Amino acid sequence: MVIQLLSYKWLVRIVSVVAFLVLWQLIGQSVDVTLFSTPILVVGAFSNLVTQTAFLTDLLTTIRDFAIGFTIAAVLGISVGIAMARWQTLEVAFDPYVSALYSTPYVALAPLFVIWLGIGLVEQLVVVILSSVFVILLNTFAGVKNMNKSYVETGRAFGFSGFKLYRKVVVPGALPYIITGLRLGIGRGFVGMIVAELLVRLDRLGFLMVYYSELLEVAPGLAIAVTLGLIGLLMTEALKKVETRLSPWRSSATGG
Amino acid sequence: MEKVKVEHVSKSFTRSDGKGKTAVLEDVTFTVDDGEIASIIGPTGCGKSTLLRIMAGIAPPDSGRITVGGKEVVSSANPASAIVFQAFNLFPWRTAQKNIEFGLEAKGLPPAEREKAAQHFIDLVGLKGYEKYHPHELSGGMQQRVGLARALAIEPEVILLDEPFSSVDMLTRESLQHEVLQILKKTKKTAVFVTHNIDEAIFLSHRILSLGGKPATIKEVFDVDLPYPRDDGVMVSQKALTLKSDLKRALLSSPQAQPEEAGAA
Numbered sequence: 001m002v003i004q005l006l007s008y009k010w011l012v013r014i015v016s017v018v019a020f021l022v023l024w025q026l027i028g029q030s031v032d033v034t035l036f037s038t039p040i041l042v043v044g045a046f047s048n049l050v051t052q053t054a055f056l057t058d059l060l061t062t063i064r065d066f067a068i069g070f071t072i073a074a075v076l077g078i079s080v081g082i083a084m085a086r087w088q089t090l091e092v093a094f095d096p097y098v099s100a101l102y103s104t105p106y107v108a109l110a111p112l113f114v115i116w117l118g119i120g121l122v123e124q125l126v127v128v129i130l131s132s133v134f135v136i137l138l139n140t141f142a143g144v145k146n147m148n149k150s151y152v153e154t155g156r157a158f159g160f161s162g163f164k165l166y167r168k169v170v171v172p173g174a175l176p177y178i179i180t181g182l183r184l185g186i187g188r189g190f191v192g193m194i195v196a197e198l199l200v201r202l203d204r205l206g207f208l209m210v211y212y213s214e215l216l217e218v219a220p221g222l223a224i225a226v227t228l229g230l231i232g233l234l235m236t237e238a239l240k241k242v243e244t245r246l247s248p249w250r251s252s253a254t255g256g
Numbered sequence: 257m258e259k260v261k262v263e264h265v266s267k268s269f270t271r272s273d274g275k276g277k278t279a280v281l282e283d284v285t286f287t288v289d290d291g292e293i294a295s296i297i298g299p300t301g302c303g304k305s306t307l308l309r310i311m312a313g314i315a316p317p318d319s320g321r322i323t324v325g326g327k328e329v330v331s332s333a334n335p336a337s338a339i340v341f342q343a344f345n346l347f348p349w350r351t352a353q354k355n356i357e358f359g360l361e362a363k364g365l366p367p368a369e370r371e372k373a374a375q376h377f378i379d380l381v382g383l384k385g386y387e388k389y390h391p392h393e394l395s396g397g398m399q400q401r402v403g404l405a406r407a408l409a410i411e412p413e414v415i416l417l418d419e420p421f422s423s424v425d426m427l428t429r430e431s432l433q434h435e436v437l438q439i440l441k442k443t444k445k446t447a448v449f450v451t452h453n454i455d456e457a458i459f460l461s462h463r464i465l466s467l468g469g470k471p472a473t474i475k476e477v478f479d480v481d482l483p484y485p486r487d488d489g490v491m492v493s494q495k496a497l498t499l500k501s502d503l504k505r506a507l508l509s510s511p512q513a514q515p516e517e518a519g520a521a
């Protein structure tokens with residue numbers, strides 16, 4: 001039953017991807033190559049990129065920096081979110097900042113970060129962390145606050161308290177929300193990072209993408225865009241797997 | 257021998273508008289003997305769950321004290337009693353087995369011993385084969401079996417049950433009552449049931465305490481002088497019927513709790 005369902009899902013996915021590529025190829029062929037491109041040309045451009053530029057090194061650096069920044073954001077967001085839900089004083093003190101900072105478009109501030117921090121790993125990390133930490137924090141906070149009160153009471157009744165109560169009861173109870181926060185954080189952080197590359201740093205893949213577009217080289221531009229899209233997809237899918245493993249009773253929770 | 261002593265326990269709650277307090281329990285005093293099964297009955301909202309939570313150490317009393325096995329209950333750390341909740345309160349992210357192991361983790365038992373103990377209680381409550389199921393995959397009756405096994409697994413001196421059968425259908429309720437009674441007898445546990453079902457109280461207990469009034473205290477104590485097992489014959493005997501009408505009178509004479517002004521306790 002489950003296996004059937006899975007293969008059914010994959011069948012639909014494969015058909016959808018193939019149909020998309022065929023349609024793209026057909027439309028692409030009928031349009032001027034300086035304006036649009038086809039999947040076949042994009043694949044060719046991709047292999048050129050890989051063999052003739054620093055594409056792979058750039059890609060790996062981008063992924064590495066993102067992984068570092070996102071890990072810091074996750075640890076910070078989850079722990080501060082839990083702390084704010086635990087201590088009302090912290091909630092009252094931090095709430096206005098968090099709400100304001102949550103809706104700040106950090107990408108637009110990237111030029112300022114460059115002035116303050118220069119171009120380098122630190123500036124890159126700051127953009128990723130600021131772009132993703134608040135959505136993780138707010139979801140974690142909501143998860144702890146909205147958690148069924150009976151979980152904590154039951155945890156206490158069976159002898160847990162303090163840090164262990166958090167590890168055994170509060171964190172798993174809030175996990176669906178936390179995962180939602182992480183998922184949204186991945187999107188925001190990754191976009192923030194790429195936009196900072198193309199807007200201020202003027203290097204790596206973000207910049208390369210703009211560079212080719214301005215030369216009216218659509219195929220390599222699209223090759224980079226598709227690569228970045230696939231990376232986002234992979235990260236989100238990986239997180240979904242983690243979620244179904246850790247909170248099987250609930251495949252996902254909503255949250256801002 | 258007295259296993260549980262509840263002495264002069266009072267409890268009031270600050271009202272959410274912050275103006276004054278509502279006294280819920282006042283000077284509640286009773287004891288439960290070793291191996292005894294006692295039931296607490298009372299109208300809804302009179303404070304039965306509050307009393308049980310105080311006995312479990314989850315909520316502190318305003319005054320008075322509780323001892324279990326001679327030790328005063330001050331918090332729920334290293335609990336000497338275990339509680340079975342009306343709404344099961346299982347952890348949805350844990351399998352049946354992991355739920356049952358929960359209290360043993362708090363005690364710091366190594367995994368192998370936890371598993372062994374859990375398996376024993378899984379067999380005892382008839383959940384063999386369902387170890388890997390999550391609560392949402394179990395029926396209400398099975399979930400309550402998990403709740404029961406979780407409580408029994410920590411080998412408590414006393415087991416506290418808050419209307420444990422009220423969320424399951426009548427047939428499941430009856431079979432669970434039978435099984436729980438058998439388990440309690442077999443393990444020689446001291447048990448305190450909260451219920452507002454008179455038949456259930458008679459079926460299960462050696463003694464029935466009626467809680468009532470506002471604030472509530474122990475109004476009357478009824479000895480259930482009936483032989484076990486309390487099959488249908490015993491339940492319709494003259495003694496049982498007299499007890500039943502006495503209990504009904506006790507329940508009815510105690511008016512339902514109503515929100516009203518009460519002096520600060």
Ligand SMILES: Nc1ncnc2c1ncn2[C@@H]1O[C@H](COP(=O)(O)OP(=O)(O)OP(=O)(O)O)[C@@H](O)[C@H]1O
Binds near residue numbers: 280298513
């Ligand atoms: N945490 C709390 N804060 C404020 N008031 C409370 C709290 N818990 C219980 N109460 C009040 O105490 C009274 C007794 O509640 P309790 O849950 O103990 O009743 P009960 O006898 O178990 O009722 P039922 O049979 O419906 O379960 C109620 O009036 C309730 O409003």
Ligand SMILES: [Mg+2]
Binds near residue numbers: 304305306418
């Ligand atoms: Mg109750």
